[in-house]
Amino acid sequence: MSPTPTRPSDDLVPVAGGGLLDRRMFLRQGMMLGGAGLGLLAVDADAADFPRWMKTPGGPLTNYGEPSPYEKEAIRWISANAKAPGHGISWTPLHRLEGTITPNGLHFERHHNGVPAIDPEQHRLTLHGLFSKPIQWSLEQLFRYPMVSRQCFVECGGNSNAGWHDEPIQTPVGYFHGLVSSSEWTGIPLSTLLDEAGLQPEARWLVAEGADAGAMNVSIPIEKALDDTLLALYQNGERIRPEQGYPMRLILPGFEAVLNVKWLQRLQAVREPLMSRNETAKYTELEPSGKARQFTFIMEAKSVITQPSPGFRLKGPGLYQISGLAWSGRGTIRRVDISADGGRSWAPAALQEPLLSKCFTRFRLPWRWDGSPLILKSRAIDDTGYQQPERSTLIAERGQRGYFHYNAIVAFAVDSDGSLRHVYA
Amino acid sequence: MEASVMSMPSLSSPSRSGLRLIWRGSLFIGLLMPLWTPLKAAPEGPKLGVSITQESILPLDISVFPDGTGLPPGKGTAVDGKTHFEALCQGCHGVKGSGGDAEELVGRSPLSGARPDQTVGNYWPYATTIFDYIRRAMPLNAPLSLSNDQVYALTAYLLYLNGIVTETSEMNATTLRAIQMPNRDGFYRVWGNGGR
Numbered sequence: 001m002s003p004t005p006t007r008p009s010d011d012l013v014p015v016a017g018g019g020l021l022d023r024r025m026f027l028r029q030g031m032m033l034g035g036a037g038l039g040l041l042a043v044d045a046d047a048a049d050f051p052r053w054m055k056t057p058g059g060p061l062t063n064y065g066e067p068s069p070y071e072k073e074a075i076r077w078i079s080a081n082a083k084a085p086g087h088g089i090s091w092t093p094l095h096r097l098e099g100t101i102t103p104n105g106l107h108f109e110r111h112h113n114g115v116p117a118i119d120p121e122q123h124r125l126t127l128h129g130l131f132s133k134p135i136q137w138s139l140e141q142l143f144r145y146p147m148v149s150r151q152c153f154v155e156c157g158g159n160s161n162a163g164w165h166d167e168p169i170q171t172p173v174g175y176f177h178g179l180v181s182s183s184e185w186t187g188i189p190l191s192t193l194l195d196e197a198g199l200q201p202e203a204r205w206l207v208a209e210g211a212d213a214g215a216m217n218v219s220i221p222i223e224k225a226l227d228d229t230l231l232a233l234y235q236n237g238e239r240i241r242p243e244q245g246y247p248m249r250l251i252l253p254g255f256e257a258v259l260n261v262k263w264l265q266r267l268q269a270v271r272e273p274l275m276s277r278n279e280t281a282k283y284t285e286l287e288p289s290g291k292a293r294q295f296t297f298i299m300e301a302k303s304v305i306t307q308p309s310p311g312f313r314l315k316g317p318g319l320y321q322i323s324g325l326a327w328s329g330r331g332t333i334r335r336v337d338i339s340a341d342g343g344r345s346w347a348p349a350a351l352q353e354p355l356l357s358k359c360f361t362r363f364r365l366p367w368r369w370d371g372s373p374l375i376l377k378s379r380a381i382d383d384t385g386y387q388q389p390e391r392s393t394l395i396a397e398r399g400q401r402g403y404f405h406y407n408a409i410v411a412f413a414v415d416s417d418g419s420l421r422h423v424y425a
Numbered sequence: 426m427e428a429s430v431m432s433m434p435s436l437s438s439p440s441r442s443g444l445r446l447i448w449r450g451s452l453f454i455g456l457l458m459p460l461w462t463p464l465k466a467a468p469e470g471p472k473l474g475v476s477i478t479q480e481s482i483l484p485l486d487i488s489v490f491p492d493g494t495g496l497p498p499g500k501g502t503a504v505d506g507k508t509h510f511e512a513l514c515q516g517c518h519g520v521k522g523s524g525g526d527a528e529e530l531v532g533r534s535p536l537s538g539a540r541p542d543q544t545v546g547n548y549w550p551y552a553t554t555i556f557d558y559i560r561r562a563m564p565l566n567a568p569l570s571l572s573n574d575q576v577y578a579l580t581a582y583l584l585y586l587n588g589i590v591t592e593t594s595e596m597n598a599t600t601l602r603a604i605q606m607p608n609r610d611g612f613y614r615v616w617g618n619g620g621r
Contacts, residue, residue: 081526081527082526083516083517083526083527083565084517084526084565084566087565112562113562113565113568126477126482126485127474128477128479128482128486133476134476134477134478134479134481134482135474135475135476135477136474136475136477137473137474137475141473141474141475142473144470144471144473145470145471145473146468146469146470148468188470189467189468191467191468192467192468192469192470193470193474194467195467195470196470196472196474197474207488209488213562213565213568214561214562214565214568215487215561215562215568215569216562217488217557217561221616221617226467266485266486268486268488270490272490272491272492274488274489274490274491274557275490275491275550275551275553275554276554276557276558277554277557277558277562280548280549280550280551280554280612281543281545281548281549281554284612286536286541286543286548288537289537290535290536290537290611291611291612291613292536292548292611292612292613293612293613293615294612294613294614294615295614295615295616295617296615296616297615297616298616298621300621386621401540401541
């Protein structure tokens, strides 16, 4: 007598090509699937023993904790000028992280001439220009001001720029898309300080300047400064680290990172932008016509699958969870779709709550891989209705010389051996 | 609580933008701007900022604007600038700004080509930016170390190498602001024009 065939539950019926399953499946069936997994890990009872770390006292207490020594690959990769080691970038290893908060030691870096060693006692914030009076604060004074906290991403305008290349770059996701990080920032609404100094109605821009070696400067539109800009003093609960702007930086949620000036020391209110190097020669996007886009401040919606991703290998056919990040500088992520057949069909991913504006949103979807080659993609849609474009669409609009603001859909080819490659598809 | 206000979406309904227009006092400018949340009352602070004099800021105010605001006294020509460049800049930027570990600074190829280089000569829209940037940031190993005359001379040299001034043209606060860069009209603003 042949065994009775069993019909898969509705949740295990693919909802899109390539084996994508319903986004609620893990919620309903997590216990059952988990139990099946444990069965495979059964150990030989005779060889069983308690591990050595249970039979000897553990390590001492520490003043400041560090990651497990087994997590040495969860690090920033650095790309700096050979003659100027402080002039460069380091990427957040997005492919090694989960959730939506970037650990402080892994927040991406972009320094134009190194990390200044600022003595907070000597640091001052000065406001001048189109104010009723020039005014200055010490840190001690600023710490008496009312503070607020908000979570948001900070993304370099040049993030993902390898996407403009003719050939797809083969590197882990974080070292391609990791010039973006997300934190809880705490500080003083900038509007409080602008009010106190008596901002004049004719002021249209603030020229912000850092106290780094190079006095990095850039112009900020007054609408943003008065809206949700923070003078941030804390990152994820602790004082901002030196490489993130200690003792204070600007946070402009959703705006390209160069405007989130680190080591802030001066704000000059003016009618017209300064036209600094970093708002003319850089952070502008040359189009095929020969004209360049300028003041393209808002980081548009983007998503990327972080697991599975290039550099990892699937261990044979079976059930996996696809996981990734989406964010939009215009607001909240409304939906993320995933395709496992190169974009022919799409399934909506589960979005991890809470859904926060201008912040990382973690998306996940169960997937049963049958072992055949296919192409994974994700696309984000934000609450303005904007949908992350295909690469061909973005290039048709912008050409390939813009360098900044690359936000096209990312595609990974899964080969039959379980390896993943970045592809243009 | 202010905390909840801070996390509100910044896009507002058109009807609410009226308040912002009143604040701005200019219907025309207001129509060109994106629709933002009306200005929120800023949380009240303890007002501990210390008033300072305009004079005390001057030495620290190194901003230079396209209209020449902020350009200090001083002068220099490309002849002087060549000497400074070879001593201070050439190691990274290459002979005559041709590029090296640091970017190339010279070139006038058309920007509409397939792979145009973006240099001071064919891309930078304002000559005042050269002064502003060199004075605050260069040389990389000793920022803020150059005299104003040196910065004027280096600016003159870069303009000369890019075919914008002659070797003996003196750059000073008056002449520098008058320079019309070749790519002066090569940019269009996305912010404030409702585009993406």
